[in-house]
Every structure is written in structure tokens, then in C-alpha cells.
Amino acid sequence: xxxxxxxxxxxxxxISAARANxxxxxxxxxxxxxxxxxxxxxDAVVVISEQEFLRLRNSRPxxxxxxxxxxxxxxxxxxRQPARILQNKVV
Numbered sequence: 072x073x074x075x076x077x078x079x080x081x082x083x084x085x086i087s088a089a090r091a092n093x094x095x096x097x098x099x100x101x102x103x104x105x106x107x108x109x110x111x112x113x114d115a116v117v118v119i120s121e122q123e124f125l126r127l128r129n130s131r132p133x134x135x136x137x138x139x140x141x142x143x144x145x146x147x148x149x150x151r152q153p154a155r156i157l158q159n160k161v162v
Contacts, residue, residue, distance in 0.1 A: 081117065083107045089118075 082099060089096045089108045100106045101120045109115045119127075132140070 081105045081107045083109060086110045 082103065084096060084106060086108055089106075096106055096108070096118060100118045101122075104119075105123070106118045107115050108118060
């Protein structure tokens with residue numbers, strides 16, 4: 072994010088230019104941030120530095136941690152309804 076909270080501008084590379092200048096693509100990802108590589112103007116991948124990847128991977132808790140630390144109180148949840156009985160079977 073930049074100083075005003077917007078993601079940085081992502082430079083776009085056609086796949087042919089990225090292939091021809093893979094070193095430049097790597098350098099740009101390390102020095103300038105994410106680089107988008109497009110194929111036929113539709114499919115795209117984003118190349119980021121390893122440092123950025125590790126920062127992103129470690130910046131969020133796992134889903135299990137999120138659920139275990141969820142800020143909900145029991146009163147926030149809907150009231151439970153009794154199970155329906157259908158032909159002497161609980162559904």
C-alpha cells in the first residue's frame with residue numbers, strides 16, 4: 072500500500088516481453104513491486120518478490136485461528152430452533 076492506502080500501480084507485461092526479459096521482470100518485481108504478466112490480454116499472473124510473498128503469507132491468521140478468536144458473543148447468533156420430528160425421526 073502507498074501512503075494514502077491505495078495499492079501500488081502494477082506494471083503490465085505481455086507474456087512475450089516477460090519471456091524475452093525475465094531478468095528485467097524479476098528486477099522490477101523486487102524493486103518496484105508486483106508485476107502483472109498477461110497472455111492474449113485475458114489470462115494474467117502477478118509476479119511478486121519473495122519478501123512480499125512471505126510478508127503476505129505471514130500477515131493473516133489461519134482460518135482456524137480466525138474462528139477461535141472470533142469476536143462473536145452467544146447473543147450475536149440466532150436462537151436455535153428445536154429439531155423437527157418427521158415420522159418419529161429427528162430431522
